[in-house]
Amino acid sequence: xxxxxxxxxxxxxxxxxxxxxxxxxxxxxxxxxxxxxxxxxxxxxxxxxxxxxxxxxxxxxxxxxxxxxxxxxxxxxxxxxxxxxxxxxxxxxxx
Numbered sequence: 001x002x003x004x005x006x007x008x009x010x011x012x013x014x015x016x017x018x019x020x021x022x023x024x025x026x027x028x029x030x031x032x033x034x035x036x037x038x039x040x041x042x043x044x045x046x047x048x049x050x051x052x053x054x055x056x057x058x059x060x061x062x063x064x065x066x067x068x069x070x071x072x073x074x075x076x077x078x079x080x081x082x083x084x085x086x087x088x089x090x091x092x093x094x095x
Contacts, residue, residue: 001063001095002059002060002061002094003059003062003065003093004059004060004092004095005034005057005058005066005070005092007056007088008053008055008089009054009055009086009088010053010054010087011053012085012086014041017082017085017086020081020082021078021079025078028069028072032060032075033065034058034059034069035059036057037057037058037059038055038056038057039054039055040056041054042054051087053087066092067092070090
């Protein structure tokens with residue numbers, strides 16, 4: 001069953017985020033078998049409590065593939081590129 005990583009982010013430095021973390025994460029997403037469905041620079045909260053921000057949804061062959069990406073040493077290094085410039089919330093869901 002397909003799995004999805006749903007990420008919302010509040011960015012303090014959009015250009016640095018995109019050129020550093022964004023580029024590295026995109027390469028790794030492809031390498032680990034994922035594909036982007038949505039990469040949007042803004043979102044509007046229509047109901048509930050949420051700070052808003054940017055939205056990314058990636059699709060994976062299954063939960064194991066998404067977790068292999070997320071837990072990989074390569075992605076761990078890429079994730080450090082967003083420290084201090086992005087506050088992210090990450091969800092994993094099967095569907």
